[in-house]
Amino acid sequence: MTDELSSLLSPNYKLWLEHDGEYVFGPGAYAILVSIDEEGTITKGAEALGMSYRYAWGVIKKIEKKLGFPLLETFKGGTVGGGGAIVTEKGKQLMEMFVRVKTELDHVIQNK
């Protein structure tokens, strides 16, 4: 009977990081940072996720405000390229913390 249920239903979850019980960083923000890191600019990173620059930037700014440190460093380009954005060291560490927990939770979920 339990096997019947296990074949009917599969577990899923949402992970986030919080501070004093307040939501700070979740899968949406993580995806934005990954995409910016891959694409090299906020505009292209947002675009690759079907988001506006304004939305993606807003998500990141909100987290930076809560954490008190920048997740992105933006710079102006030279004559070619037009600048870009990179994820800061602390931003990378935040991503790593999220992935580390997510990997372990995925492991539990996939063995169900």
Added chain:
Amino acid sequence: MTDELSSLLSPNYKLWLEHDGEYVFGPGAYAILVSIDEEGTITKGAEALGMSYRYAWGVIKKIEKKLGFPLLETFKGGTVGGGGAIVTEKGKQLMEMFVRVKTELDHVIQNK
């Protein structure tokens, strides 16, 4: 630096059970079944969670419709007591499946 982040942020999650990618059973419904199981009637079980009978019943009915089997069995009382509700065998198995996964996820989260 990662240690700094770990002391600043703690992971949290929401678990649910789904069928074909559709949400079926989560922590709210689980709490309702636990409460009804403890209190012995839907009214008292809902009340203990600060919910209306109507709301709690609606949550359970929706899941029963998706799963195709009853989670609760209600019965009329005799001269004393006024009837009640018990969680069905399949309902118990659903609760067990949820708790089994939740316990493992909690274990991961608490060791962060």
